[in-house]
Amino acid sequence: MTILDKVLKRDIRACARLLRWIDDGAPEARTTLKQLYHHSGQASIIGITGNPGAGKSTLTDKLITKFRSRNKTVAVVAIDPSSPFSGGAILGDRIRMQQHATDEGVFIRSFATRGHLGGLTSTTSDVVHALDAMGWDIILVETVGVGQDEVEVQRLAHTTVVTMAPGMGDEIQAIKAGILEIADIFVVNKADREGADRTVKDLQMMLDMGYISPKEMAHHGGAILADNRKQQRICPEGWIPKIYKTVATTGDGIDELLGGLEEHRAAYIEASKDEDFVRARLRQEFLDIFRRILFARGWSFLMHEDHLKQIIGQLIDNSSDPYTLAEQAVKALGRT
Template sequence: MEIIERIRQRDVRAIARLMSLVENNAPEATAALKELYAITGQAFIVGITGPPGSGKSTLTDQLTKEFRGGGKTVGIIAVDPTSPFTGGAILADRIRMQQHSLDAGVFIRSMATRGHLGGLAKATGDVVNVLDAAGKEVILVETVGVGQDEVEVVKTADTCVVVTVPGLGDDVQAIKAGILEIADIFVVNKADREGADKTVAELQAMMGLAPGRSDWSPPILKTVATQGQGIAELAQGIFAHRAHLDRQGLRQTRQRERSRALFLELLQEQGTRRLLERASANGTLEQTIERIARREMDPYSAVEELLAKAGL
């Protein structure tokens, strides 16, 4: 396959085109992903998540500068929401990342959620794999602005950075519950604003309420991303977390969990699709649904019957 060879040679156009094929669910994409899978798993993947306007893009930009300074190549995936009314999207994260636009060691790709919930686009994991196969050493995945439980990034990233800002309300409302649990590192960005120390204190108090996490205690770091303040410390924090994962063999554990999630998701998706294709082939699916609606048949038996017919 020509595209595989071009991706191994880090051809930017081939990488970009494969990403589009992946996003569009094209059959060629699956074929290419199969070929490339063996050489993925090399990159270190960092998720950046947090509420809208917390400065995720600027932090991503600054972290990229820091990693480039350390000689690492960087891939960035920036996700923005698709409008549920029009299916269109404005992807504007690149505005904050202009300083890297001519650096051959940085590849930036904007993705729209296309209706997928959870803070990422459905194809984000596959696009990460494309960047990984293309030799990017660090991959930054910036989620859409999230609220309280869009935590899918944890399935993709080795290290999750949760960003907040001072003044979001008592008890750091926006990062309660789900988001709190996925943080490997907390960042209080815009820390030159009033209330930064209060936000840090609240986060510390919240972590005190959620004991029992492994032997990694998520650090809380203050940054002013627009001025580059605290970025070196954040990069160090990310490397420290990576060292922790390696020391404990946790990277393999996370990769195994990720593989499980990916495999089960594909199985569920394709298994369901094929079953439905078979079941609807001669109109039986609609007939069955009609019978269930008329209470002539119960849905539980209907499912059992369908699966039995498929030999399951």
């Protein structure tokens, strides 16, 4: 049996090997991903983001349990460095997470997100594609919510949940920092704390006014992606972000949240019947992959025959400038 067959059968060791290949940037990874591609597209990919301290991990934990009780298999990809899933936990969290360790229907994997050339989420989307092809029903992707990288990862998700906690400073400011645009569902977690209703009210106000809704974004179809200045997601037409209050530690509100997730999933599946919607998603997916492959190519060129070392030498000598040298390198890369 080939690794492809084993991965498709969700053989845990084959899966682990593939994810290691992806993480290491091994050439076998790309070959396998190409073959897996046509098997993917069935999973429900749910992004969970928010600032540190919003309670994302506890929420993820509760969602795992809930999905399992409905017989769904769940894979978790944690790329939030403060998440207990990725090892940044205080002891109590780590123990709590272990309840899923013996469940074969749960797969948890954490990743460092930094790629070549000092930037870029490199492997996360490959990992999500692979998990999708493996046949996990639900893929939960946990990130911290502010940066470009995290927004990119969340674009992978079909449904993005933005988690907040009341009293963590000025919510309006946080909202302005770009988080509003990516949410399909808002969760005001730690809703037993003072200020929860206020946070819900503020969010609702932001949704009601000023804000370009996902509906309008979807209406613009592929065109929105050509607008390089904005980080935008492709959402089912007509979807209006919902707000849920939860207390993840006690489980309060989780059933309602699950209902919201299912509702959005249905809207997503409906939207996927429209070719423009599919086209826009494929375009985004392709651009993400193209960029990563372009980068990998650039990096291997610079590492080849001490190119980078020679370039730095010329900068030290002051015999050229980095703009000219970078242009020359990009041209030379094209000729090799």
